[in-house]
Amino acid sequence: MFDNLSERLERSFKILKGEGKITEINVAETLKDVRKALLDADVNYKVAKNFTDTVKEKALGQNVLTAVKPSQLMVKIVHDELTQLMGGETAEINIDARPAVILMSGLQGSGKTTFSGKLARMLKTKKNRKPLLVACDVYRPAAIEQLRVLAEQIEVPMYCELDSKNPVEIAQHAIQEAKAKGYDLVIVDTAGRLAVDEQMMNEIAAIKEAINPNEILFVVDSMTGQDAVNTAKEFNERLDFNGVVLTKLDGDTRGGAALSIRSVVNKPIKFVGTGEKLEAIDQFHPARMADRILGMGDIVSLVERAQEQYDEEEAKRLQKKIAKNQFDFNDFLSQIAQIKKMGNLKDLASMIPGVGKAIKDIDIDDNAFKSIEAIIYSMTPAERSNPEILNGSRRTRIAKGSGTTIQEVNRLLKQFDQTRKMMKMVTSSKMGKMMPKMKR
Missing domain, CATH: 1.10.260.30 (Signal recognition particle, SRP54 subunit, M-domain)
Incomplete structure (x- = not known):
């Protein structure tokens, strides 16, 4: 992930190598290259411009210590601003209630169903929760079967009503089932469409109103770049979701969605999908991701795994x-x-x-x-x-x-x-x- 952006940023910082001090001229030249690197990584233009303007302001406002080279200082400033751009602090998921209800939203093909299984597995093993997966995609039979297979793999129960075509009632009945049987976490997988449409939006809004979830997560394929950001904006206007899940981040060498989405919708990225395996899910840490973008590695995440x-x-x-x-x-x-x-x-x-x-x-x-x-x-x-x-x-x-x-x-x-x-x-x-x- 972020391979292209990392390489381009490294080239940008080389402009300052060998320079004795930071000046308006060499900073402008460096940041022109940084902005181009961000745009090539499919970062929103306004986000890229604001980012480089902030970095320039901070770089020119600092005195370079004799022990610190201008290029090193620029890397530090860019790292800090990348961290802020992606949210600053790590955002936790709200599952304090029992049962805690999580509602999944997103387009068809974004990875909602797979992520529902991954999240259930993660919260079962790391937080010792007892999840119930709920199949509310009444339009695509394969979605119910996919969720059933995932539930079996992670040894978690699944709730579905094959004879019902009312996703609102299914979600309500599932929560009643969870309360009756002692499940303390309900993950509701909803239907998606190939594009945003009014019927889908009305349906998921109705589910939200009926079950009053503790957490609404918007799941989006990071490889769709700026389309991911635009879709997030439309969903957020209707659902006011709590956080974003970026799937297929391992396949996106540009990373524009991860860098733009937080600024555009003002909602934190909470999780990222990093592969097809059920354990390939990570909580999103802005500072660690900034480390990786700048080629500094991520030892903390490696140790945690x-x-x-x-x-x-x-x-x-x-x-x-x-x-x-x-x-x-x-x-x-x-x-x-x-x-x-x-x-x-x-x-x-x-x-x-x-x-x-x-x-x-x-x-x-x-x-x-x-x-x-x-x-x-x-x-x-x-x-x-x-x-x-x-x-x-x-x-x-x-x-x-x-x-x-x-x-x-x-x-x-x-x-x-x-x-x-x-x-x-x-x-x-x-x-x-x-x-x-x-x-x-």
Whole structure:
């Protein structure tokens, strides 16, 4: 995401490199390039102009410390203004009520149904809520079936009335059902259209009036650029929604919608969809997104994703095995599974400062572990538990069974052996530091 904008902004800041001080001339030249970069990223013209005007005012009003280069100061100012442009503070979702009712709105194809499932899963696992998904799209049978499949995948109940064509009544009955059965969160998926029309607007407005939701989220495909902003404006005028959800942000290298929508509708972006997997949903943090746009990575989000997959008991068990040099291919498979659950591999790598730029032209497939897994699954249980027994004939059999070459098998075994040695060394070093403390 934001690849094109990040690259263009970096080029803009190079204008100030080597300059001894900030002047009106070099700032004007830099910001002319920044504004062009924003417009090319499909940012609203008025938003781009106001943004660069504010940056210029702040840049010329500051004295550059001798320890800070003009280009570094400009990056800092642009970072702060990007953060403000996208909302400043992280906006929380309002689910204090029990049951809390969330109403989804948006055009057909924006990703409302998929996001409903993602949000239910997130709030179930992170907030310990008991969600009920509600199918109020009475026009598209596939929408009900899609929501049913998602509900089964995340093990959450779904409410629908196949014989009813009244979405208002369905939503009302679903809330009654939630109260009766102790569900403390109701997520209402509504119908969309290919374009904004009066019938759709009247219908969702009627649902809003009937159920009085605690939160109305507007779901929009970020890849539609300025159309996303215009649609948000129309929906907000009718619904006065609480927040925006940007889907398919992983596929949008420009990012104009994320940078424009907050200013145009004056409503915060609350969530972003970053892939097809059910766990590919992030709360939107303006400052972290500004970091990523400027190529600074996003270590905090990376650590949070890792912590979500972290199992303390499993970690203790693994540490003991590593200390005894007993880390095997079963443990290796387990670690791969945890990494895969964290999300898109290229997205994860780009969260590490400096890595995003280095891999921008490299295609990192989500199936990058496929051949490694095939090799390990072609081993017998005994071979996985005792890698030392993998002699030449066993390696040849594994290569044939996994559809790989003997060279690939040997390479994996060598890398595994090096990894195991390094892990043991790190673990032993930590234990050595702990021992003097324990003796006191």
